[in-house]
Amino acid sequence: MAHGLGTFVVLALAYFTVVWATDHSPLQDFCVADVSGQVLVNGFACKNPNSVQADDFYHSGMHIMGNTSNFLGSSVTPAFVSQLPGLNTLGISLARLDFAPWGVIAPHTHPRASEILTVLEGKIQVGFVTSNPENRHFSKVLNKGDVFVFPMNLVHYQRNVGNTYAVAMVALSSQNPGVVPIGNTVFGSNPDISTDILAKAFQVSDDVISNIQLKF
Incomplete structure (x- = not known):
């Protein structure tokens, strides 16, 4: 009996893990964004x-x-x-x-x-x-x-x-797909990524990295 209960618990956890890993289905016809709202959620709160x-x-x-x-x-x-x-x-x-x-x-x-x-x-x-x-x-x-x-x-x-x-x-x-421009992200971060890290990553000198960072 204990073995059967344990198996059930494992299967239940696996099921709910799969459910939690997918997007939720809409619960209403629409949810127009309240872009000026003060409520912070993953996305935007709905207008009335x-x-x-x-x-x-x-x-x-x-x-x-x-x-x-x-x-x-x-x-x-x-x-x-x-x-x-x-x-x-x-x-x-x-x-x-x-x-x-x-x-x-x-x-x-x-x-x-x-x-x-x-x-x-x-x-x-x-x-x-x-x-x-x-x-x-x-x-x-x-x-x-x-x-x-x-x-x-x-x-x-x-x-x-x-x-x-x-x-x-x-x-x-x-x-809201977001955009990560490679050049801006790597060479134009705020604050800068250390030049020695980027120099090793791109296998160039610190001076080359500093020059590129100035452009961004």
Whole structure:
């Protein structure tokens, strides 16, 4: 009897561990974000449903070209939960990517989302790198109408490989996917990561690291 009870307890714990490891199903039709609220939760607290309007599920401006007059020659226009409160708890968002000729969106990760990209105009090279120890690099040049997927939290990038402006739309599997630009994160942290640590990691001199840090 004791052995049977022990087995039941182990199986029950295993079941509940699996349940706890997955996202919760929505418990209501919607939970429009109260972006000005003072309650701190994992996401945003809900507005009173009685005060929700159609505009809470609406966002305009994705047809407007982003400003690409920067050193990367690219721009990202997000429609995340901060811009579109109706996304709260839905696990989706999107963004517009604009590229000047040969503009780049530098290597980065999204810690909370996978991403799917559709080219609207131009020719865009995309790529991502798998995790250690393989570090396998997948890369492809996409044309108008092509689609490419970036798995969650892997380092990836996009680059316009044409002499005209390029545009893409991306959808992400989180209301707030986050972005971790590799260069900014490593060389522009506040406070700085010690130069000797980075020098050993990148197998260069301290002076090289200091020079790169100044750029960020």
